[in-house]
Amino acid sequence: MKSSATFFGVSGLAVAALIAGTAPSLAQDMLTIGFTASQTGKLNNDSTAQMRGFELWRDEVNAAGGIKAGGKQYKINFVSYDDESQNTRVQQLYTRIIVQDKAQFLFSPYSSGLVATAAIVSEQYGKVMLTTGGAEEKPYRLGNKYLFQVYSPADQYLKGALLALKEKNPKAKIAFVYEDDPFSKAVAQAVRAQAKQDGMSLSLDESYSGSTTDFGPIINKVIADKADALLGGGHYADGATLARQLHDQNAGLKWVTLLVAPDSPNFATLGDAAVGVSVPSQWEPQVSFKPDFGPTAAEFTKRFSDKYKIEPGYHAAGGYAAGMLLQHAIEQAQSVEPAKVADALNKMDVTTMFGRTKFSTNPKEHGLQTGHEMVLAQWQKKNGKLVKEVIWPKAAKTADILY
């Protein structure tokens, strides 16, 4: 490990020193972080946003001279490969990243399934892996020691939506329609439990296949049911289709919350069909957390938009946050040794522009995110333009609920 760091240091030294011109008293070193991203396949959209978050963080750290720890100054170097949105190759690529590319730290691929697959390898080699884009809890219940979750877990996703809905109409008839994939199913379980606890009834509770092309039959069922609210969805294509068909078929709903899809800026292309649709979000540009370190949400949003010409969603912010948290842990540990950094992560309880972060140290669910809270965002029309506003929790809201 040490020797590899110096090896990279030798090659990186001259170039890095030339570009940044950092304090000469500190020895220059390279820190390699590896991950796979989905450049092709169905996860491409979210994964790309996440990767941009990583990259923005890297560029900013390097421009500022790198991470200081243990009397050394580390420049960040990335190795990443395309995992094709499938877990077939994830283990091969992560092994390559660790063994051949000598990465010292890892970021996760995007999506719960891929995270679980990569975690097997990262754990074997005792590499710290920060996971973004893996909300499902299961991988953290398998006895991992080096896996740390940046996102709120799946059971948090629809909590806010149910609370907000309860406030508007405690007797609302809820149709619950979700995709039958690992993530949405995990969300569904939590919803059922919470609805029961809050005395709300799910009049319809069904999952649909990810390959569903026409939601007409399902929506007819919702209409026949005379539901007031619809919760559910899954990922991009299905969520967008569901929202559009609900609008086209005048389903008469007063409340629609869908997972994932409405978070994308692209959702605005749905036009009127987007109005009133809400989405649970890990982060929105308007949130106003007071960061212990790093930029505020507004500063991050501006830097990101300047660089990529697109507003960041929560996947991008999550990627950036993963970088900041890793950096913070290394600085706290004053070391790049995995065990010490893992220790610092275990102790961490901080607030960044992404919100609060605290990892569970309970051995039964080690690494699970317990500090971070989600917000509920809703598409609303302002001066004829579609904008996404934060409506829940009340403390963070930027607009009133549209019901």
Next chain:
Amino acid sequence: MIAILASVFDGVLVGAVYGLAAMGLTLIWGVMNVINLAHGAITVFGMFGLYFLATELGLPAYSAVPISILGGFVAGVALYWIAVHRIIGRPELMSLLATFAVNMMLVGIGTALWTTSPFNVPVSLPGVTWEGYTFTGTHMMAAVLAVVIAGLLYVFLHHTRTGKAIRAVADNRGAAELSGIPTAQMLALAFGLGIALAAVSGTLIATMFPFTILSGEAYQLKSFVVTVLGGLGNPAGALIGGIALGLVEGIATRFMPVSWIPIIEFGLFVLCLLAFPRGIFAPSKA
């Protein structure tokens, strides 16, 4: 009761478009024994065609329909000479490979151009509301156009010289060749038509639903089901097969959890293959 009638009507509307989507697949299969694995990808390019014409260029949405047909036809003929001509008459497996390769390239190019995020083209056509159930204008328009296009194809294949020549080539290539029909040109023409059908069905689907570059896979599988219901190689049967599939989806959803629909669909598909390998609705080859 009203709810069921609404589902039936919806099923017919969507089913007509499923039928149109499968027509291209079944035409190519029937004429030249090629199972076109690029069918789904072509359908998606038809969808993005609508996006390009209506959203980027600002043309009226339905003007994309003839343009898709034309563009699809030209692309299809080109594709025939590049990727398909050399494998005609070789084992049918080879055609699977060649079209699969084309599919890989198309999806790869599409991902690079448009990522895999969903695109939506809002098309406003007034719908009809009845007892709380709304039948959207885009669905009705798409169904009508699907039936019209299917009708035109039928007239072309059965009542024009060229159409009859294509059917002659499908029935017996050797005999057709001997009677002076330029078989290679006929095959290229048929392939172009098949691709044009796939593209235009994509365009119509895009007026109703949002789509991504990967939407093709679902339609490819559906088209296989429709093809089997309607009879392999029988374009007219495809329309009926599509409506049958639309009805199954629409009505079965009322009586069971939605997640069981695909099991019903594919279970039915295998059973149909076993019981009526030539298709339920079309006992004889067209």
Next chain:
Amino acid sequence: MPWLILLAALGCALIPYWTDDVQLREGLLLAAVYVILASNLNLMIGYAGYINFGNIVFFGLGGYISVYLVSEWHWPLPAAAVLAGVAVSAVALLFGLGILRLRGAFFALATIGINEAVRQLVTNFEPWGGASGIYLAFDAYEPLGGPMQALWIVYFLVIAVTALSLLLSFAIKNSKFGLGLIAIGQNENAAATLGVPTPLYKALVYSASAVLPAIGGGLYFFKSGIIEPGGAFNLGTSIEAIVMVMLGGPGTVIGPALGAALYEELRGALLTSDIFSHLQLVIAGALLLVIVLFIPGGLMGFIHRRLAWTRRWLE
């Protein structure tokens, strides 16, 4: 020929172990899994002339049975994998007797239907975790001496199954059964007239082509640590396996293995190259098209044509 296979397998097993090259092992393991898929698929495609589009269903079902037994009932891995192989081939025999009445494209379509129907069934089957599938707890690797050692053991087992696949191909090709199959592949009606019991032979080969992929699936998903319906019954992988068979040369023993290894290395190289990774799908597709159009008969066909002497000892 059998000695050649054993020698190659031994080499594949020992070289990464001696050099302690984990990266090489991972690459070889994935290639070996593809060789298992392609080689057994070749029994159907290359010998009997039936295109099994949904061949991945054996792999996925085997994986599910085996992971379930290991995870819930704490069976030892080899026992779980072998049981999975037996169970899946029994199921295949039943399916086979039904759908093998269909020929050509009809059969091919039916196999797609079976794969999709099974995938949807498993998605709705809660004891197997439904859509979220089964995650192996980390201590599942303990009986094999911890994860590091477990991966080596799994690797050796996968190589063993790969060697068995090739030996099975060889044995069948040089048997009366194999002759019957090849007769079916060339002209089924004529074969039947000559006294080949075609329905029985077809069902048997369908079932035989299921055993080793099912065992391989058990090993592979144990190694992955997670199995879920989308990954287990991926039609895309099924089609890739067909591509590998055709690439290497259907109907030969080592052709499909060569095709699988070549295809896997090609995709892997494109995936990890800086220049091509964004366009890797496009390039892989273009290469495949060129090969299909200009090198019919696959790699082995090409070698046999150019170097006639290889026909005698390379089958």
